[in-house]
Amino acid sequence: MAEAVLFSLATNILNSLAAEAVKPGGSFASQKIQLLCGAENELQSLKDTIEVIQAVLSDAEKQQLHNQQVKLWLKRLKDVLYDVQDLLDDVATEDLRRKVASGNKMSKAVRVFFSKSNQLAYRLKVGNKIQELRKKLDRIKTDKEFLNLEQRRNEETRAIVRRRRTPAIEREEDIIGRxxxxxxxxxxxxxxxxxxxxxxxxxVGIGGMGKTALADLVYKDEKVKDCFELKIWVCHGDPKIFDVDLIVKEMLKYVKDEGQGDPEMRRNLEGIENKNEEQLRRLLGKVLEGNKYLLVLDDLWNDDRQRWLELRPLLMVGSRxxxxxxxxxxxxxxxxTDANSVIHDLHGLSEDKSWDLFRKMAFGDGEESLDWxxxxxxxxxxxKCAGVPLAIKTIGSLLYGKKEKEWLNFKERELPKIDKxxxxxxxxxxxxxxxxxxxLKHFFxxxxLFPKDxxxxxxxxxxxxxxxGFIESLDENEDLEEAGDRYVSDLLCRSFLEVEAIDDYTGEVTMFKMxxxxxxxxLNVAGDECQMINLNEGSTSGGxxxxxxGSQSPSLQNVALLLEANNLRTVLFLETWRTSESNFPPNEYRGILSKFRHCRTLGLGYVDFYP
Structure with missing residues (x-):
């Protein structure tokens, strides 16, 4: 996502520098950072250089796929732009700290003048740093000419586009050809x-063929509902592991959350979060025993017969x-799972059904006649989409509302890149x-940072x-939450996200999936920018x-890996773990977290820092 990150970074920096460039008395005067006074010329030069570089980012994004030099150029640029933004943030923070801590006593002013935090010395240091970064950017700007990067006008990159359609949860009549x-x-x-x-x-079918959508259609069918006393849906989704106890726990949670079973069963399911693995397995036996049930194991990857044989006995207690x-x-x-199991091969949509789906996505509902x-x-x-629903929906959404010239450009220049x-x-x-x-690339x-499913x-x-700082309002009357909601709707309309839940009263999307x-x-486009890290296995990369x-109870050695990533802007803990179980004192964790000087998001909702 090089261009997405860099364009966002450049825009953010330019907005900050534009505010600093306003002379005293201007509309931004109250926001000016006093510690940057005297560096106006360097800041203006920095701003001019970034504007020139920003204009070629779209071209660089396309060229990096087949030009290693351009790819390295983008990496150098990203590192410098992050340094520029970090510097401006640091100076703004220090400026605010001084304003809050300032007093009127002469003795305090004298102490500050002779201290290491002397404003003159600090300004000199900041000025030197700005000059150093500007020189780096100047070299990068010069290199763009060597790399033959061209300025390309990309209105969709610069403008926030309103789309006409609002996504809805996929209904049975919206699923075509199944x-x-x-x-x-x-x-x-x-x-x-x-x-x-x-x-x-x-x-069984390749990715994007609509296996989950078909299973959901079947799961919600009235004949199926009437046939089974219990219906359970578990999505596994991790190709690396087959966790029997996780599947057991998810099955029990599903039954509990759906309010299935008699009152005694529901009472037994209370407090399952605190039960150990053996207790959960016994409880699953009680839940399934004597009941005719349907269990959906969605997105299963395990082909190790031995692992399946560990789960199978727990499931064989259901009625005939x-x-x-x-x-x-x-x-x-x-x-x-079973050598005698029924295998249903899910093939691509027929040509007619593929066209019906594409027409719906590319032209919308109610279009009776089309431009030939x-x-x-x-x-x-x-x-070219070979009957794959996800590919048809995504490309159809891409072309929705586009002009004939854009269709022709896609057909002749980009479509040949797709094989079947x-x-x-x-x-x-x-x-x-x-x-x-x-x-939208940045948000996607x-x-x-989050796991599959x-x-x-x-x-x-x-x-x-x-x-x-990813979100920009369309105008002064739109707040950031409204802008963010519009961004989500746009990704949903383009089929990059899928609706999971809608508020019954407002009709607004509340939850979504991918x-x-x-x-x-x-994962592919994020590269080393965004990473899920298991502290018991991996390490952090420099970028x-x-x-x-997502690791539970990381060890002392692996927690130390966090120290290598002091440029983190997001730190999210997605799974529950206790500091007391990792042989690492809670105070040491707090010390590590304090090193994230540029962190903008810190999510500790699932971490227990108490012994």
Whole structure:
């Protein structure tokens, strides 16, 4: 996300420098930082250089894919721009500290003059630092000419675009071309002829094919609801591990949250957070025993038969006709669960159904007649998507509202980059990402801090983006929360996010999710900028600025890794762990956290600092 980060950084710095450039008496006079007085010329030169560089970022973003020199140029630029922003933040903080601490006593003024925090000395130090950074930027500006970077006008990067559509939760009538698949899966689930009391049905298909959407259609069908006494949905989603006890706990939590079962069962499910693994396994047996249940294991990756055999006995206590519905990308996963399991291969949409879906996404509902030129290009584009719903939806959303010239440019210049393999789907998604406005690229990549299948609370994410300074209002009448809400709606309309929940009273989206392929894309474009870190396994990279931590009870040695990342702007702890369990005193953690001088977001909601 080089261009997204750099454009946002450059814009933020230019806004700060513009405020500093206003002469006393101007509208920003009250906001001027006194410690920068005397450095006006250096600041103006810095501003001019950044403006020149900012104009070529769009071209550099495209060239870096096949030009290693441009890629290195962007990395150098990013490091310097972060240093500039950090310096301005440091000076503003110091200026505010001095104003708060200032008094009227002459003796205090004399002490300050002769102290190490002398304003004259501090200003000289700041001036030298600004000059040093300006020289670095001047060299980078000169290098852009050597690299033949051109200024490209990109209105969508600079302007916040209003879109006409509002996303809604995907209804059955919005899912196109899966009627026969749905009937076949339901027939398998209602079939009680298996010799086993509990049998497995697997939906197998490549990423983006709509396996989860199909499973959801089946899960909500009235015939299926009437057939099963318990219905449980668990999304595993981690290709690296198969955690039996996590699946058990998620099953119990789902039953509890959905209020299923009789009053005694619901009472037994109280306090499951405090039960150990053995207690949870026994409780699951009581919940399933004697009940005809449907368990959906969504996005399963485990093809290790031995790991499955650890879970299987816990599930075999259901009454006859119980079913496990698995969605997976790999046939070997379905076979590992049960060699006799029913395998339903989910293929791409037919050409006609693909066109119906594309037409809906690219032209909207209610379009009776289409421009024949757009329809002709659209049908060519649809063939390249190979019947994959996610690719069709994403590219259709990209072209929504575009002019014929933009359609033609996409068809001739970018569509040839897509092949019809599984890898081609990611290429299609990357093309849509390339066309996002820079501010939306930044928000999308920031989602890489969270694991697959994470359910995002919209207002929490907007607040995180606000803390980082990512959000800009459309005008003075729009507050940042409204702007953030508009950004979320835009990503939803473009199919980069999926609606998870809507407020029944207001109709507003409250929760959203990200398709696992979109999550893969977010990880790819975020690079070393945003990282999820397991403190018991990995280490922090030099370029990291936003980090989330998912390890429980990190050791003394691994917690020390945090010291290497003193430029972090985001620190989020996503899982519960206690400092008392890590053999590291709580005061030492506080000392580490105090080193994050440039941190703008600190999330400690799941960390217990008490012994």
């Amino acid at each position: 009627e026969e698949d749905k009937k076949a899966i339901i027939a398998h689930l209602l079939d009680s002829s298996s010799r086993e009391s509990v049998s497995v049905v697997s939906i 006709g119980s079913k496990i519905l698995v969605t997976t990308r790999n046939l070997s996963v379905g076979l590992a 030129r757009l329809e002709e290009m659209g049908r060519v584009i649809v063939k 393999s599984d890898h081609g789907i990611m290429e299609a998604l990357k093309l849509s990402y390339d066309h996002l406005p820079s501010h 990549a920031y989602c890489a 994470y359910v995002f609370d919209k207002m929490t994410m907007i607040q995180l983006w606000m803390a980082q 398709h696992d392929l979109m999550h893969d894309l977010a 990291i600025r936003h980090a989330s931590f």
